[in-house]
Amino acid sequence: xxxxxxxxxxxxxxxxxxxxxxxxxxxxxxxxxxxxxxxxxxxxxxxxxxxxxxxxxxxxxxxxxxxxxxxxxxxxxxxxxxxxxxxxxxxxxxxxxxxxxxxxxxxxxxxxxxxxxxxxxxxxxxxxxxxxxxxxxxxxxxxxxxxxxxxxxxxxxxxxxxxxxxxxxxxxxxxxxxxxxxxxxxxxxxxxxxxxxxxxxxxxxxxxxxxxxxxxxxxxxxxxxxxxxxxxxxxxxxxxxxxxxxxxxxxxxxxxxxxxxxxxxxxxxxxxxxxxxxxxxxxxxxxxxxxxxxxxxxxxxxxxxxxxxxxxxxxxxxxxxxxxxxxxxxxxxxxxxxxxxxxxxxxxxxxxxxxxxxxxxxxxxxxxxxxxxxxxxxxxxxxxxxxxx
Amino acid sequence: xxxxxxxxxxxxxxxxxxxxxxxxxxxxxxxxxxxxxxxxxxxxxxxxxxxxxxxxxxxxxxxxxxxxxxxxxxxxxxxxxxxxxxxxxxxxxxxxxxxxxxxxxxxxxxxxxxxxxxxxxxxxxxxxxxxxxxxxxxxxxxxxxxxxxxxxxxxxxxxxxxxxxxxxxxxxxxxxxxxxxxxxxxxxxxxxxxxxxxxxxxxxxxxxxxxxxxxxxxxxxxxxxxxxxxxxxxxxxxxxxxxxxxxxxxxxxxxxxxxxxxxxxxxxxxxxxxxxxxxxxxxxxxxxxxxxxxxxxxxxxxxxxxxxxxxxxxxxxxxxxxxxxxxxxxxxxxxxxxxxxxxxxxxxxxxxxxxxxxxxxxxxxxxxxxxxxxxxxxxxxxxxxxxxx
Numbered sequence: 001x002x003x004x005x006x007x008x009x010x011x012x013x014x015x016x017x018x019x020x021x022x023x024x025x026x027x028x029x030x031x032x033x034x035x036x037x038x039x040x041x042x043x044x045x046x047x048x049x050x051x052x053x054x055x056x057x058x059x060x061x062x063x064x065x066x067x068x069x070x071x072x073x074x075x076x077x078x079x080x081x082x083x084x085x086x087x088x089x090x091x092x093x094x095x096x097x098x099x100x101x102x103x104x105x106x107x108x109x110x111x112x113x114x115x116x117x118x119x120x121x122x123x124x125x126x127x128x129x130x131x132x133x134x135x136x137x138x139x140x141x142x143x144x145x146x147x148x149x150x151x152x153x154x155x156x157x158x159x160x161x162x163x164x165x166x167x168x169x170x171x172x173x174x175x176x177x178x179x180x181x182x183x184x185x186x187x188x189x190x191x192x193x194x195x196x197x198x199x200x201x202x203x204x205x206x207x208x209x210x211x212x213x214x215x216x217x218x219x220x221x222x223x224x225x226x227x228x229x230x231x232x233x234x235x236x237x238x239x240x241x242x243x244x245x246x247x248x249x250x251x252x253x254x255x256x257x258x259x260x261x262x263x264x265x266x267x268x269x270x271x272x273x274x275x276x277x278x279x280x281x282x283x284x285x286x287x288x289x290x291x292x293x294x295x296x297x298x299x300x301x302x303x304x305x306x307x308x309x310x311x312x313x314x315x316x317x318x319x320x321x322x323x324x325x326x327x328x329x330x331x332x333x334x335x336x337x338x339x340x341x342x343x344x345x346x347x348x349x350x351x352x353x354x355x356x357x358x359x360x361x362x363x364x365x366x367x368x369x370x371x372x373x374x375x376x377x378x379x380x381x382x383x384x385x386x387x388x389x
Numbered sequence: 390x391x392x393x394x395x396x397x398x399x400x401x402x403x404x405x406x407x408x409x410x411x412x413x414x415x416x417x418x419x420x421x422x423x424x425x426x427x428x429x430x431x432x433x434x435x436x437x438x439x440x441x442x443x444x445x446x447x448x449x450x451x452x453x454x455x456x457x458x459x460x461x462x463x464x465x466x467x468x469x470x471x472x473x474x475x476x477x478x479x480x481x482x483x484x485x486x487x488x489x490x491x492x493x494x495x496x497x498x499x500x501x502x503x504x505x506x507x508x509x510x511x512x513x514x515x516x517x518x519x520x521x522x523x524x525x526x527x528x529x530x531x532x533x534x535x536x537x538x539x540x541x542x543x544x545x546x547x548x549x550x551x552x553x554x555x556x557x558x559x560x561x562x563x564x565x566x567x568x569x570x571x572x573x574x575x576x577x578x579x580x581x582x583x584x585x586x587x588x589x590x591x592x593x594x595x596x597x598x599x600x601x602x603x604x605x606x607x608x609x610x611x612x613x614x615x616x617x618x619x620x621x622x623x624x625x626x627x628x629x630x631x632x633x634x635x636x637x638x639x640x641x642x643x644x645x646x647x648x649x650x651x652x653x654x655x656x657x658x659x660x661x662x663x664x665x666x667x668x669x670x671x672x673x674x675x676x677x678x679x680x681x682x683x684x685x686x687x688x689x690x691x692x693x694x695x696x697x698x699x700x701x702x703x704x705x706x707x708x709x710x711x712x713x714x715x716x717x718x719x720x721x722x723x724x725x726x727x728x729x730x731x732x733x734x735x736x737x738x739x740x741x742x743x744x745x746x747x748x749x750x751x752x753x754x755x756x757x758x759x760x761x762x763x764x765x766x767x768x769x770x771x772x773x774x775x776x777x778x
Contacts, residue, residue, distance in 0.1 A: 027445060031440075033443040035439030035440075038435055042432055047424070050419070050422055050424030051420075055419050056617075090647050092648040124645065232443035233445045234445070234446065234653055236647065236650065256485060256507070257646065258647065262623055262625040
């Protein structure tokens with residue numbers, strides 16, 4: 001009955017330990033939630049559509065919400081209709097459904113490395129082999145990377161865990177390789193709007209569509225998004241945008257998973273999108289997270305520079321710190337960190353083989369600058385303690 | 390990518406065909422939803438608990454809701470705490486999670502026959518063998534029926550599809566057999582409160598607990614329920630009540646399925662339970678459904694008595710009509726029924742092997758008495774047409 005690893009259990013329980021500073025999760029700052037607007041919207045949509053929102057809805061999702069999402073992500077090249085859209089119960093469900101539809105027992109996944117832990121969790125029941133795609137390696141070759149895989153998995157914007165952006169050339173190369181090989185290419189994009197510096201890059205599904213501009217989208221890219229980071233995770237509203245045949249297969253899998261997503265939360269999501277809530281809260285959200293990222297990186301420069309290297313991410317929620325010493329074992333560091341009163345995520349959980357022990361994922365979205373600083377100070381103390389023991 | 394069968398697709402699409410009377414689904418009557426109370430509750434709980442309901446919640450569910458459910462289903466014999474309770478995204482998710490936790494690829498399930506189609510759909514991705522448990526067969530022997538199965542699956546109250554009640558002696562025998570064999574015994578109970586005549590029977594989890602009364606529940610029965618038939622399906626709130634080790638395993642599986650159920654809908658559910666909404670609406674709900682059951686059965690007596698036998702169910706949403714002629718093929722009847730403007734569910738979908746073609750499931754919860762009568766009249770016409778063709 002083992003469906004996840006023990007490191008995950010440790011840091012999932014970290015939030016409940018008094019006084020512990022958790023730099024482990026990927027939680028948004030609750031004060032950014034537009035709560036009073038959502039409260040009013042909730043009452044209004046239930047009063048306006050009682051039979052619909054309180055009954056069983058279509059498995060694929062509320063038609064108007066699917067239309068809204070098709071309009072939001074479509075473009076001159078990327079021709080989307082509701083047949084390209086499935087509403088999911090949070091972004092995680094999209095990953096679960098992909099596993100149900102595409103992954104055979106013991107099948108092969110080509111996964112951007114390091115790989116989002118939640119995706120590994122979602123697919124672990126099928127005991128897959130995850131072949132590493134190290135996109136920044138000089139000899140990386142997309143077509144051979146995808147060869148033989150049941151699907152490829154990527155997080156091009158501010159990858160979880162590394163915070164890296166996949167550049168536009170590699171996005172195009174991956175989309176082209178998927179098209180040539182017929183391999184489904186998952187573009188998981190939970191953080192896309194959390195962009196703090198510079199301009200956003202085109203989505204792979206957009207690049208994929210440009211090879212047949214304006215035709216109804218039938219391509220190999222399966223794009224996944226969520227309102228969890230744009231409005232609030234508690235709505236549990238995500239989506240998959242893909243070729244109609246893929247949406248149909250995912251819909252059948254969703255039927256056997258949770259029948260349909262709540263009509264209440266779908267109608268809230270639609271009304272929130274129509275009211276422009278994302279656009280209204282986004283400047284404040286970006287400002288808060290940008291300041292927290294800067295505070296974390298400043299504290300890291302002060303306390304961790306002797307041991308770790310990192311890039312300052314242009315978006316997302318995480319800094320990825322790689323030890324200068326290849327003998328560093330961050331799994332062993334974790335108990336020392338917990339004892340010092342701070343929790344971070346060791347790199348082993350982002351490696352399906354569990355072997356990568358050299359790095360840490362550090363979250364900056366959930367804590368105030370002062371707390372981030374204190375957490376980093378405790379982490380430095382834990383390293384000193386571990387190295388002296 | 391095939392995850393369900395074609396008959397299911399036909400009747401799922403039936404609701405969208407103008408003029409067609411669908412006696413196929415298991416939908417509640419929307420006018421029974423306490424919409425204005427839920428609208429007010431929704432606004433109030435979001436205003437009162439914004440950070441909690443709009444953030445990520447614990448995977449296991451809102452602690453206060455778990456406590457409330459433990460109190461609701463516990464008794465002097467059945468000692469439940471929140472450690473025995475998992476909140477799920479509708480009842481269907483409990484079935485999906487059970488498959489993830491207990492079912493190996495190609496594993497064996499002991500399933501009450503005929504078997505709820507949604508459960509078969511949930512488990513189909515693992516290609517299980519479903520060994521039939523025909524509980525009313527004179528030679529049925531619980532211990533050998535459970536032998537070697539990864540779990541046993543039952544719907545003791547108004548079974549879907551047959552509407553049958555499993556009697557208290559068989560409930561006890563199944564619970565005892567599960568205890569002796571160490572086989573997990575699923576007690577799926579979506580319809581438990583829809584009881585129109587006579588007194589309810591004790592749950593198998595209650596009977597299981599009576600062998601060690603008052604001890605914290607550690608037994609083999611896994612009880613599943615939902616608010617879908619008691620309040621409204623659109624909340625997508627269900628629950629699993631079981632031994633803590635099972636809840637822990639299901640929780641890990643839920644993490645990789647949808648991370649957590651919406652805090653918004655969980656808080657609405659908790660407030661609805663605390664406000665006594667179920668008790669307030671139940672008399673009217675039972676009255677409506679009892680009258681519809683009687684109308685359906687009267688229409689069947691008038692039009693279908695030459696071809697079918699059925700019992701009048703004491704609860705639930707369905708009448709199970711078995712053809713007098715063993716050569717009747719209800720899969721073949723379906724297209725004639727659709728052409729005559731009525732949809733029902735043929736028995737093949739409730740048989741994992743698809744071989745049972747002799748019966749029909751007819752729903753009475755969703756349509757007015759006059760519509761039920763017209764639907765049955767059309768069904769009789771379809772049989773006549775088929776037999777004449």
